[in-house]
Amino acid sequence: MSQMQSVEKQLRQMILGLEIGPGEKLTERWIESRFGASRTPIRAALLRLETEGLVGRDGRGWTVSPINLAELEQIAVYREAVEVAALRLTCGLADRSAVDVIEAMLDSCDKDTPREEWHRVGMDFHIELARLSGNEFLFRAVRDAMTRLSRARWLEVRDEAALSRAWAEHRAILASARLGDADEAARLLSTHIVGSRDRLVTSLANDRRGLRARGFAVVAA
């Protein structure tokens, strides 16, 4: 693996894992000393992460993108459009047996499963569901949107009830998809995404003060 890929991967992991907080300043020199790579691959990695929306330009200089509540709302609308489109395509497929693989992903989480795993599977559900459509652009759109949502979802305060509710909604979506009932599956998915968005934004807005205290930039617009 090239240095660029290595730096990109590690930096993305640190940002998504909140080891580097939203809103934090980054300098190429700091990354250089931190990862032991020279600035050339570092700059390449930053350019890639910029297109993912994980880092941004702050005048001259780099900043880890803050959590942006308005952006989260917009992403939800975007997700709804592309995920529903992908799901409708999947419902129209002759062979929809691949939904069983996704169902198995959901099954792999139980009460002993660590929170990180729930978080990952919760995102992969949507990503893999989109992949089934066979449309590369819809798939990438969903994957990129989930990447942008990742940190916010991790910061969301979620109780056991909220998680089991989400899982129930996931299963209901798969059930309709398995039957090829596109309208019902689309309706359930839309409801799920809108509900998730409302809970997410509400949760973050409530915790905004606490999150800022932890050094995490959370902006309203």
Next chain:
Amino acid sequence: MSQMQSVEKQLRQMILGLEIGPGEKLTERWIESRFGASRTPIRAALLRLETEGLVGRDGRGWTVSPINLAELEQIAVYREAVEVAALRLTCGLADRSAVDVIEAMLDSCDKDTPREEWHRVGMDFHIELARLSGNEFLFRAVRDAMTRLSRARWLEVRDEAALSRAWAEHRAILASARLGDADEAARLLSTHIVGSRDRLVTSLANDRRGLRARGFAVVAA
């Protein structure tokens, strides 16, 4: 403007303008001598263009992305999802007077207008329409999709009748949007996109031999 932006802009223009043909190999050294910039900004520009899908990696080395018929079909499905979503948002706005600005864009083309201008306005119609939704992600999705379609649309053989038909469809979409009739506007837009896709892919598939003879890589999958 930084060297990187300058190189990126010029390179994009050359690729979209088919001065560098689809499928052509690019070397960083050639670009270096061609634009008089060093490899550092050139690499940055290539990385950006890669995310736009205009250039790609060919093992070790860079290639101008070929025209990919299967990809064009997938983009049309993607476009339909995001453009319809954006249009529905716009129809729900209280103030939809901005559609008049787009109508004026259409009006600016007449029989004396050069083909380049028709091409540009035909794309900007969709991009600006998406911008009206106010959703940054839907807007960017449409803009990026149109960028990827740009070269193929330019190569498409279009007669006067096809253009006036497209313009009529554009006007009909705007008329429904102005009335706030989301369902009708969405239906018209879907039909327009699907029809455009069919004509585009058919045209390119028919001309594939000729295009290849001009050095343009056109791949089926």
Next chain:
DNA sequence: GATACCAATTTGGGATACCAAGATGGTACC
């Protein structure tokens, strides 16, 4: 104590040198 100003440092943008791996082309041998 506030402020205007200057020097030193830091930072990203760019240029260049070097390297390893792959492509190329020629040559010797069959």
Next chain:
DNA sequence: GGTACCATCTTGGTATCCCAAATTGGTATC
């Protein structure tokens, strides 16, 4: 003539150096 092999060149990957601009910190002045 064909093929296997080796020297050479090319190319992207990386490290490093230089530069201009911006930030910073201190200081002199009011």
